Amino acid sequence: MTLKLSLSLSISLVLVVLFSIDTARAGYMEVTLLGTGTPKPSIDRFGPSTLIEANGRYFIFDSGRGVSIRLQQAGVALSKIENIFLTHLHSDHISGLSDLWLTSWIWQRQHPLQLTGPVGTLALSQHLELAHQADFSYRTKNTSLNSNFFPILAKEIVSEGIIYQHNGIKITAFLVNHYPVEPAYGYRIDSGEQSIVISGDTSFSENLIKHAKGADLLIHEVAAANSELLAGNPRLQKVISYHTTPKQAGKIFTATEPKAAVFNHVLLFGISERAVLEATRESFNGDVRMGHDLMKIGVGNELIFY
Ligand SMILES: [Zn+2]
């Protein structure tokens, strides 16, 4: 009797442990910052792009310069990419798109590429297909490439809200402030208990704060210039004005309380990364880090930086 009782208790305990491991893993996501740069050509910071792996699926947010190379470096086969989401249509966020789309097709992608973004995404995909018709005809004549996987399945976001919900992964688009770029979106990715928010390009945004509350990880853009440079340069003042300064970022992080905040789209003029982090910490006591290309972050019950 006692033996039976203790056996059944042990089995229950094992089941409880297995169940909790399973639920902890269920929402687990892995982030790779593929590119943390801006329009400025840089060998260290490629164009903006973030990879999120969740539940065996790969999601790309923005497709800036060099995204295919960074995916290769991260050990992710291009053919695995199914979904790309664009925050807005500034060229630095889409200049790697043709490469990723066509090269993944050439490398035997077995499904069409889904592209979701603001109004204008449809025209972008149609024009890309037209621009690459010659390549399409060469490659479909002479190789075993499947012509059905060449067209881009483009979808435009008409209003903010849930734009993807499948296999326990929910992606929500929300409006940010990047005037005159309208609309410009940020994204929130929820998987089980875990959540990640990507700001896209934005100045201080109350709407971002609303959507980023309670997120585990906030990936946010930043822009800063040294005060002397800024004072004599109206063009630079304009550029900075539609991005987020370190001081503003600190306020956003304090209001949203992520487990960690990571900077991407790092746009700096005559100011060091260290100074940016120090300025942010004046209004934020939590964990804030400067992102770098190929930085990996595991988002589970805890955040793990690789
Ligand atoms: Zn940008």
Ligand SMILES: [Zn+2]
């Ligand atoms: Zn932009």
